[in-house]
Amino acid sequence: MFLFLVVALAVVVAAVTLAVVGGGESAPLPEAAPERLHDPLPADRPVSGADVEGLRFPLAPRGYRMADVDDALGRLAAELAERDARIADLESALAGARAAAAHVQHAPGRQGEEPEERR
Template sequence: MVMFLFLVVALAVVVAAVTLAVVGGGGSAPLPEVAPERLQDPLPPDRPVNREDVESLRFPVAPRGYRMADVDDALGRLGAELAERDARIADLESALAGARAAAAHVHMAKPDHPDHPEGRR
């Protein structure tokens, strides 16, 4: 019984010493401050973000960071939506250019237009 109490007390002293060493620095110099990890591939500031920018974007991992799968899923969705938006904008711009060309052609085809062969002289 005495031996058991001695082992319990010795274990408590060892645990206390280790705890004090870790928490209190153990008398040694404190650990140096570490600069926070920064994003390696920031988004381009001089042009709109495109799908390739989003797909190549990687966030730094921290001990209490994020779930990579969730962020990757969100970035994948964002990239797909940007690509869809860009394709829709290109279609609308093409349709607008076609409508403007057709309107210009109709306007020039009127007899009172100066460029029409039967226009005013």
């Protein structure tokens, strides 16, 4: 009786294995359509740090390691935010320098005078 149960169990395991692996004549599964980004990066303006922070890639069976991509996106977002802050600082410094230069050129009593040469 014990031998019969072992043989029956082996037959059931083999049948289940063949069904799972696809040993039958059934057609293969159709290819899954790849997922696409729902909110891609904006094409009408420069990418900001907030755009990168909100960007999420779709999952795929043989996709990417989410932690690695999220780390890269986090670093990119931080660098973009740092770059944008530096550009804003430089633009405000340039505007201040231009305003100061315009003020010096239009100061009373200095019109028509040549600037002194550096010594």
